[in-house]
Amino acid sequence: DGGITQSPKYLFRKEGQNVTLSCEQNLNHDAMYWYRQDPGQGLRLIYYSQIVNDFQKGDIAEGYSVSREKKESFPLTVTSAQKNPTAFYLCASAPEGRRFADTQYFGPGTRLTVL
Amino acid sequence: AQSVAQPEDQVNVAEGNPLTVKCTYSVSGNPYLFWYVQYPNRGLQFLLKYITGDNLVKGSYGFEAEFNKSQTSFHLKKPSALVSDSALYFCAVRESFKTIFGAGTRLFVKA
Numbered sequence: 001d002g003g004i005t006q007s008p009k010y011l012f013r014k015e016g017q018n019v020t021l022s023c024e025q026n027l028n029h030d031a032m033y034w035y036r037q038d039p040g041q042g043l044r045l046i047y048y049s050q051i052v053n054d055f056q057k058g059d060i061a062e063g064y065s066v067s068r069e070k071k072e073s074f075p076l077t078v079t080s081a082q083k084n085p086t087a088f089y090l091c092a093s094a095p096e097g098r099r100f101a102d103t104q105y106f107g108p109g110t111r112l113t114v115l
Numbered sequence: 116a117q118s119v120a121q122p123e124d125q126v127n128v129a130e131g132n133p134l135t136v137k138c139t140y141s142v143s144g145n146p147y148l149f150w151y152v153q154y155p156n157r158g159l160q161f162l163l164k165y166i167t168g169d170n171l172v173k174g175s176y177g178f179e180a181e182f183n184k185s186q187t188s189f190h191l192k193k194p195s196a197l198v199s200d201s202a203l204y205f206c207a208v209r210e211s212f213k214t215i216f217g218a219g220t221r222l223f224v225k226a
Contacts, residue, residue: 004158031212040124042205042216043159050212058213090158100147100209101166106158 003027004107006091011112013078013085021076021110023091031094032074033104036060036087043090049074078112086114117142117210121217128196129225136191136220138206147209148189150180152202153219159205165189176200196224 004025013019025032031050035043045058049068063082068074074093078085088111092104118141128134140146147166151159163174170182180191191204201224206217 006158033214035216040218042218045213048212056212088156092159100211101164103149103161103164104159104214105161106151108158109156111156 004091004093004105006089006107006110008110009108011110013112013114015114016080018077018079019112021078021089021091021112023074023076023107025072025074025091025093025105025107027093027095027105028071029093029105030071030096031102032068033092033094034058034064034066034074034076035090035092037090037109038087046076046089084114085112087112117208117215119148119206119208119215119217121204121206121220123220124218125221125223127223127225130198131195134193134196134200134222134224136204136206136222138189138191138217140187140189140206140208142187142208142210146182146189148180148182149207149209149214150174150178150189150191151205151207151216153205154202162191162204196222198224198226200224 007022033048034046047066049055065077090109091107094102094104120139149164150162153159163172165182173179203219
């Protein structure tokens with residue numbers, strides 16, 4: 001988990017509420033990613049960013065939004081449009097998104113629960 | 116589209132015995148294959164990867180994996196399992212700018 005921090009560790013959301021998950025890295029990595037993890041389904045890509053001020057939708061982007069204003073930060077907002085947001089959210093970074101051999105480094109995760 | 120399959124939801128092994136966690140893949144070009152491990156309520160940790168070269172890849176914590184092109188497999192192995200190896204293991208393949216993860220295999224090592 002070293003070099004990537006996620007906060008908070010646990011987050012509770014009420015129906016109709018937007019919440020923002022924080023992800024910060026001090027590894028000087030260009031690429032950053034957000035994944036959602038549900039039991040038995042592995043990791044699914046929500047959004048990714050290869051460089052500052054640029055990001056792309058992943059496989060399950062509906063109901064989520066991101067920004068990449070700084071190299072070290074890639075916050076994820078879970079909007080009220082996301083109908084089933086209860087999950088474990090993982091942020092990752094990689095040195096350079098275009099190098100396919102690059103290893104991704106993961107943060108410790110945020111567990112989001114809808115009340 | 117590239118994909119990766121982990122055919123076993125769970126693997127049980129006794130401490131001291133060898134362990135194998137299976138992974139098969141489907142790619143349209145040269146495969147970039149990875150293994151990660153996840154402990155409860157934690158992020159994923161990198162174990163090893165295959166990019167090119169020697170088919171036997173050595174990684175962290177005594178783990179290794181064998182790339183077999185004819186069988187399109189990338190099984191994770193360890194000669195002698197430890198109780199502390201009990202965790203969730205993910206195989207992954209790189210597709211363009213994205214990484215495709217398998218569903219994961221839970222490893223239980225019994226003392």
